[in-house]
Amino acid sequence: MFLSFCFLIISFAVSAQVTDQPAHDGEPTEDVRTRLTPFMERYMLDELKALRMEMAGFQVSVKEEVVQKELAVADKAMSYANITVTYFFYLLAGAASVLAIVGWQSLRELKKNAREYAETQMRQITDTYERKLKQIERELQRKTKVIAENYREIERFQEIHALWLRASQEQSPQAKMDIYDQILRIKPGDLDALTHKADAALMMNERQWALSLCNRVMQVDPxxxxxxxxxxxxxxxxxHEEQALADLELAIQRNVHLRNVAAEDEEFEPLRQHPRFVELTHDGHEPGQGDGGPDGRKSS
Incomplete structure (x- = not known):
């Protein structure tokens, strides 16, 4: 192919020389230009095509060779990395084996001690919080109980207060007695209710009953x-004049206001002329000053 190309070039040179020669006498003076025949053009195109295909094949072969070189380099790098990692794991396995042989027992003891210490600390913390929670729970229960008791006490106080208001508005001794009994059912042993009940018994001429009620009060509060x-x-x-005068004297000693009340109380009518009664009720008494007994009984 190369020889053909050279032959073609030589042909072009010869044709050029022929055209450069001067024209003979009698021939046209214009230059005769050589023109390529179709065969020559076809031949030249085929040669150029073959040359281009040869260059393309050469380029492909060069690329393939470069790729093969790169693959070889990468393969060697992977091989080196694999060997390095393998040696590293061998070294690590050897160190682990030595550690297992030398310090396995120490590690077990360390792990055991750490677990025991953690369990001890957790147990102490848990016990502390349990004690605190139980203490808080007991305190809450106590306060809840106190609040409930106070609430019940308030309700009982309101009910008793309402009964006292009713008793103050009642005119019948029997009705007063019934109200005082209700108060005593709500609050057993209430001294005020017992003394007022004794007063109602006196108003009903139940003096023995009144004595019994007063004795119950005196046993608690002399x-x-x-x-x-x-x-x-x-x-x-x-x-019972002497006993009446003795109790009246003690009552006046504890509450001087009772002196004036007794001076006009109709219950002491049998003692009105008794010298000791006069002596007890005379000091500081002015006629008309008393307006009734401590329980609301009108004096005569």
């Missing part, structure tokens, strides 16, 4: 002036 006064009234009504 210094109760109201109970002493009511018992003095009851003793006077049943004819």
């Amino acid at each position: 210094q109760n002036a109201h109970a002493l006064y009511q018992r003095a009234c009851a003793h006077a009504g049943v004819g």
Whole structure:
């Protein structure tokens, strides 16, 4: 192919020389230009095509060779990395084996001690919080109980207060007695209710009953002036003059206001002329000053 190309070039050179020669006499003076025949053009195109195909094949072969070189380099790099990692794992396995042989027992003891210490600390913390929670729970229960008791006490106080208001508005001794009984059912042993009940018994001429009620109060509170006064009234009504005067004296000592009340109380009518009664009720008494007994009984 190369020889053909050279032959073609030589042909072009010869044709050029022929055209450069001067024209003979009698021939046209214009230059005769050589023109390529179709065969020559076809031949030249085929040669150029073959040359281009040869260059393309050469380029492909060069690329393939470069790729093969790169693959070889990458393969060697992977091989080196694999060998390095393998040696590293061998080294790590050897170190682990040595550690397992030398310090396995120590590691077990360390792990055991750490677990025991953690369990001990957790147990202590848990016990502490359990004690605190139980203490808080007991305190809450106590406060809840106190609140409930206070609430019940308030309700009971309101109910008792309403009953006292009803008793103050009642005119019948029997109705008063019933109300005082309700108060005693709500609050057993209430001294005020017992003394007022004794007063209602006196109003009903139940003096023995009044004495019994006053004695119950005196067993709890021997210094109760109201109970002493009511018992003095009851003793006077049943004819126990000395006992009536003794209780009246004690009552006046504890509450001087009772002196004026006794001076006009109709329950002491049997003692009105008794010198000791006059002496007890005379000091500081002005006629008309008393307006009734401590329980609301009108004096005569």
